[in-house]
Amino acid sequence: xxxxxxxxxxxxxxxxxxxxxxxxxxxxxxxxxxxxxxxxxxxxxxxxxxxxxxxxxxxxxxxxxxxxxxxxxxxxxxxxxxxxxxxxxxxxxxxxxxxxxxxxxxxxxxxxxxxxxxxxxxxxxxxxxxxxxxxxxxxxxxxxxxxxxxxxxxxxxxxxxxxxxxxxxxxxxxxxxxxxxxxxxxxxxxxxxxxxxxxxxxxxxxxxxxxxxxxxxxxxxxxxxxxxxxxxxxxxxxxxxxxxxxxxxxxxxxxxxxxxxxxxxxxxxxxxxxxxxxxxxxxxxxxxxxxxxx
Amino acid sequence: xxxxxxxxxxxxxxxxxxxxxxxxxxxxxxxxxxxxxxxxxxxxxxxxxxxxxxxxxxxxxxxxxxxxxxxxxxxxxxxxxxxxxxxxxxxxxxxxxxxxxxxxxxxxxxxxxxxxxxxxxxxxxxxxxxxxxxxxxxxxxxxxxxxxxxxxxxxxxxxxxxxxxxxxxxxxxxxxxxxxxxxxxxxxxxxxxxxxxxxxxxxxxxxxxxxxxxxxxxxxxxxxxxxxxxxxxxxxxxxxxxxxxxxxxxxxxxxxxxxxxxxxxxxxxxxxxxxxxxxxxxxxxxxxxx
Numbered sequence: 001x002x003x004x005x006x007x008x009x010x011x012x013x014x015x016x017x018x019x020x021x022x023x024x025x026x027x028x029x030x031x032x033x034x035x036x037x038x039x040x041x042x043x044x045x046x047x048x049x050x051x052x053x054x055x056x057x058x059x060x061x062x063x064x065x066x067x068x069x070x071x072x073x074x075x076x077x078x079x080x081x082x083x084x085x086x087x088x089x090x091x092x093x094x095x096x097x098x099x100x101x102x103x104x105x106x107x108x109x110x111x112x113x114x115x116x117x118x119x120x121x122x123x124x125x126x127x128x129x130x131x132x133x134x135x136x137x138x139x140x141x142x143x144x145x146x147x148x149x150x151x152x153x154x155x156x157x158x159x160x161x162x163x164x165x166x167x168x169x170x171x172x173x174x175x176x177x178x179x180x181x182x183x184x185x186x187x188x189x190x191x192x193x194x195x196x197x198x199x200x201x202x203x204x205x206x207x208x209x210x211x212x213x214x215x216x217x218x219x220x221x222x223x224x225x226x227x228x229x230x231x232x233x234x235x236x237x238x239x240x241x242x243x244x245x246x247x248x249x250x251x252x253x254x255x256x257x258x259x260x261x262x263x264x265x266x267x268x269x270x271x272x273x274x275x276x277x278x279x280x281x282x283x284x285x286x287x288x289x290x291x292x293x294x
Numbered sequence: 295x296x297x298x299x300x301x302x303x304x305x306x307x308x309x310x311x312x313x314x315x316x317x318x319x320x321x322x323x324x325x326x327x328x329x330x331x332x333x334x335x336x337x338x339x340x341x342x343x344x345x346x347x348x349x350x351x352x353x354x355x356x357x358x359x360x361x362x363x364x365x366x367x368x369x370x371x372x373x374x375x376x377x378x379x380x381x382x383x384x385x386x387x388x389x390x391x392x393x394x395x396x397x398x399x400x401x402x403x404x405x406x407x408x409x410x411x412x413x414x415x416x417x418x419x420x421x422x423x424x425x426x427x428x429x430x431x432x433x434x435x436x437x438x439x440x441x442x443x444x445x446x447x448x449x450x451x452x453x454x455x456x457x458x459x460x461x462x463x464x465x466x467x468x469x470x471x472x473x474x475x476x477x478x479x480x481x482x483x484x485x486x487x488x489x490x491x492x493x494x495x496x497x498x499x500x501x502x503x504x505x506x507x508x509x510x511x512x513x514x515x516x517x518x519x520x521x522x523x524x525x526x527x528x529x530x531x532x533x534x535x536x537x538x539x540x541x542x543x544x545x546x547x548x549x550x551x552x553x554x555x556x557x558x559x560x561x562x563x564x565x566x567x568x569x570x571x572x573x574x575x576x577x578x579x580x581x582x583x584x
Contacts, residue, residue, distance in 0.1 A: 009386050009387075009471060009474055009476055009479050009497065010386070010387045010388040018387070021384050021387055021389070022389070024384060025381075025384055025385065025389065025395055028381060028399065029395060029398050029399075031457075032398050032399055032401070032402060032457070032461060033398060034417075035402075035410070035413040035414060035417060035457065036401075036413075038413060038416075038417055039412075039413050042416075050422060051422065053430075054426065054427050054430045055416070055417065055422055055423055055424070055426065055427055056427050104309065104310045105310075107306045107307070108306070108307055108310050110306075111303040111304075111306055111307045112307070115303035117303065117304060123307065123311055125574075125578075126311075126314060126315075126318075126319065127310070127311070127314055128574060129567075129570070129571070129574065130314050130318040130319075132514050132566055132567075132570045133318060133322070133563060133566065134514075134517060134518045134539070134559070134562045134563055134566050135518070136518075136520075136538075136539055136542040136543070136558075136559040136562055137321065137322050137325050137559045137560070137562065137563045138317060138318065138321040138322070138325070139542075139543075139546065139559070140324070140325055140328060140337065140546060140552065140555070140556060140559075141320070141321040141324040141325060142317065142321060144337065145316075145317075145321075160313075160317075161317070163313060164313045164314065164317035164318065167310045167313060167314065168314065168318075171310065195299065196299060196302045196303065196306075221404055224406070225405070225406035225407065225408075225521075227406065227407065227408055227520070227521040227524070227525075228520055228521065228543075232547075242406050242408045242521070245406075245408055245409070245412065246408050246524065246525055249412050249415070249525070250525075250528060258416055258422060261412055261416065262412070262413075262416070264412075265408075265409045265412040265413060266409075268406060268408065268409050269404075269405050269406065269409045272404045272405065272406070273401065273404055273405070275404070276397075276400075276401060276404035277397075277401075280397060280400065280401075280404070281397075284400065284465050
């Protein structure tokens with residue numbers, strides 16, 4: 001759905017109604033921004049200003065100390081390391097997992113639309129259904145198999161788990177996208193003697209940018225925000241950001257440092273927010289155009 | 295060379311398919327098998343028939359989890375759909391600044407439920423959050439401690455989840471509305487139909503496929519809901535906000551009742567599949583006819 005063919009359905013032109021519409025829309029702008037505002041404002045306050053004061057107020061004294069503490073010195077579990085090592089863990093898990101699930105998703109989509117074979121419908125159906133399983137159903141055997149493979153508590157193990165949870169969606173996205181790509185071009189290239197990978201690289205890949213953006217954002221957001229797999233399968237030294245943030249916020253010992261919690265929450269949200277701000281427009285457009293419809 | 299070319303596509307597909315086959319379908323079968331065994335702290339293979347399922351449905355915690363899922367699911371899906379449609383209709387009235395408003399409605403979906411949970415946990419906390427704000431404003435009798443109240447805590451999960459997901463539902467409806475042919479609307483306007491009537495009688499009925507997609511997306515998110523509950527309430531106060539996902543985790547990994555945990559995971563899967571499979575089936579069928 002591109003802007004040029006879109007059409008709105010404006011029905012009313014009375015000034016009163018329009019003013020009311022704008023007022024309601026503005027109220028909801030505040031509603032969606034409020035929690036973000038609360039997090040940002042309070043992450044710059046000294047702790048006593050939060051406890052004795054008002055969560056809605058701007059800081060009277062601005063301080064960067066909560067940020068420094070959340071990043072490099074706050075107590076997470078037993079270690080006073082801050083969130084930094086966990087942030088790095090998340091990057092080390094998510095970057096390869098996103099890369100692998102996007103590359104294989106693209107190749108799978110290519111095969112399932114342009115090199116069809118007997119039984120490909122069943123393969124696709126199984127991959128599609130795998131997108132929606134509640135992950136609780138795989139937790140017990142996954143723990144056992146990762147242990148058996150010697151991957152329990154390792155980055156590789158988490159990458160494998162994320163790949164298995166993400167490949168269904170990647171395949172779905174690319175399959176739907178490539179289904180609309182003219183098969184005649186592929187046939188012609190085949191007659192000219194182009195190989196399987198040449199056709200993919202020279203013909204399909206150059207026009208795949210929109211769906212690559214959708215897939216990368218989808219996988220990045222889901223994997224960065226994952227908590228269940230991180231909580232179940234990470235070990236000492238491989239714990240991801242979301243699990244560390246939850247440990248920070250819900251640790252029962254000591255004083256509750258709300259300002260540090262808020263700074264930590266923003267740190268955990270920053271990568272996905274950045275991706276969303278930079279490329280979110282393309283994501284929504286691509287998702288709505290192709291991926292939601294079967 | 296030719297033979298290789300012939301087998302290459304299948305070889306390329308094979309690793310992904312193998313991973314799915316093992317990590318999804320074999321794992322489902324294994325969990326299904328465990329749900330009929332006497333597994334406790336570790337998997338064990340003594341066959342006990344349906345004993346875990348009978349035990350499961352006799353457990354107070356599981357029944358709390360199901361009731362909470364029902365409350366959460368109905369409100370979450372209902373409010374997100376109504377709010378999403380409402381905001382989409384408003385945004386569809388040639389709004390100046392739509393490009394500014396839309397991303398603000400949408401950004402919560404980029405956040406982790408752990409982040410959302412952290413923000414709302416302190417925001418709803420009666421000690422430092424919104425109750426305190428109203429007290430500072432002079433409304434000292436204002437009272438809002440749902441997050442600490444066993445009977446109301448589940449509604450705070452709804453509040454936070456709606457905040458996170460409603461913008462995304464809005465975007466789905468907006469895309470649907472933009473697909474409506476506005477010749478029909480113009481014709482209806484010429485016939486003298488009021489705007490409210492045009493929406494009620496023409497446009498909203500045309501949104502049925504979007505309602506269905508939104509329902510499927512939200513329903514499966516609701517059944518899977520885990521992170522938000524952990525971050526917001528930790529399943530408490532007491533076990534008042536237990537949901538199937540938190541139940542499965544605690545029975546399997548901390549209470550050493552793996553058989554019961556596995557049976558609860560199977561029930562969750564049956565719930566998700568009973569929504570997803572008919573939907574995918576009808577989508578794929580209509581896709582083939584197109």
